Amino acid sequence: MDHLRSILENEAPHLLEKRETKPRKEGLTELTDATQGKVVLRFAPNPNGPLSFGHARGLVINSTYRNMYDGVFILRFDDTDTKVKPPMLEAYEQIVEEATWLTGRAPDRVIIASDRMDHYYQHAEQMLENGFGYVCRCSAEEFKEHRQAKTNCPCRDQIPSDNLTLWKGMLKGTYKPGDAVVRVKTDMELKNPALRDWPALRIQDTKAHPHPRPEVGSTYTVWPLLDFQSAVEDHLQGVTHIVRGKDLMDSTRKQTLLYEHFGWKYPETLYWGRVKVHEWGGFSTSQMRKDIESGLYDGWNDPRLPTLSALRDRGIQAKALEQFWLELGITQKDISVPLATLYAHNTKAVDDKAPRLSFVRDAAAFNLEGEHPLDVKVPVHPNHDDMGWRTWTLNEGTIWLEADDVAKMDVRLKEFADVELHDNEARITSIERQDSHPIVHWLPASHASEGILLETKNNQIQRISGQLEHHNHKAGTIVQLERIGYARVMDDGCLMLCHETTDEP
RNA sequence: GCUCGUAUAGUGUAGUGGCCCAUCAUGAAGGACUCUCAUUCCUUCGACCCGGGUUCAAAUCCCGGUACGAGCACCA
16 A cells, blocks of 8 residues: 555655545535426425424425525415314414514415315316216225225226216215215225325314314315325425425325326425424324313413424524524434534524623522622623623622522622622622632622522423512513523513523433 | 335434545533633544445445334324
């Protein structure tokens, strides 16, 4: 090897020079077949509750692609189930608002499936007329057997006119839920059992389970299933690219078969794997809904819940969520991530703007003894003089110290003086800083009031009481409590810790 | 069971046959700066699932195994 190297050095030294390393890929991978200005993307959450952490991925990825290609981003409500996953009326508005907050702009288009039933009916009829769909009157169990045995169900051979008659019957309310369903004719021999003559529309009892939107209510009893509704709508909206979870891979295959029947071109599709968060495990919208109704949680923005509104109320910035999801990209791997990663992004988003504030937990009172200047001036932000100063006037002698710091005996009151602690006395030993005194945060009693810091820990909300520095930050401001962490101002006396601490093992 | 998918440091991620004794972030440990246990900066730690094959050359291509995940709903 060394010999070869020396030969090369003499004969062709340029071969030994290191070539420039390829730059690391930045941002999302390019979409295939994407033309600037011609890309149409959509994200379709079920409005059966407000958005949660996982939904942020769909929003961030799709809207980032929208921006990359100067395309169109559609927010679509797939609200076609009134019984198993009934929509929540308030969620429609809230989701649009949350999506706007997260992506920094309103969706280019908002589509509500329950407004567009006529389109789905038309396409169902077209399907029956052209013989690539049929009305199946088998029970779910009966059909399941056909699917497994790869045998055609008797309804499959009905001629279009008979199917149309049955379809009219479905619309008129002749059948009850489960009595009739419209199927897409694929092939019962297909390798993947999920694709064999899949159901496209079914009957729902909207008298017993009305749609929560008053303009829809009990108007319709025949409803499209996701695979059909979504496929037709994607075509009508001219969607060019779909990015979605890989649990929907079979959905793509079903829909591609439908597109072939209609003679449409299916959008380019990308998938991501499942994401779990260490600290949260599994949460489903319907489970959260139950737990809120039963009183286990205070509401959708309960800080223990992984909803977007809860995260937002805890002071997680849209930018941090965006960075977090972009960093994960769109791999199909199933992953489990710690919240620490999100918090690291949030710290970056928040620190430079966060005013500093003192909060003394489990405050112990001390009398200040000794000579000292009357005023203490502390910066609002150590790196930004232009953010101003906090001035504390020490006309009274009482100061607050954290219970945990009291044990240290000799401490440096941050930005002020070294003191010795005896009983309830804090005797000033030096105004100048002496080495080796641990620096602690503190407050003069005249500039502090009783306050509460809320922290989510082990799925509990801890209320930490203490003395909070007087301030006039508006509710919603993210401050940094010195030596504690970032917190969001709830109201004058109450703060919420942004990044909960984890107990050391 | 059938079908489909994925496997790179503790956690994520880059890498599409030679730029790779493998990138970046996060994490952990140490340090500098700092009158915060913050921010910023520096250093260190640590990985190509296993076994075959193709090739002059494999993290990368092929086959097999293993592990994990998803779908097989008249839910989305």
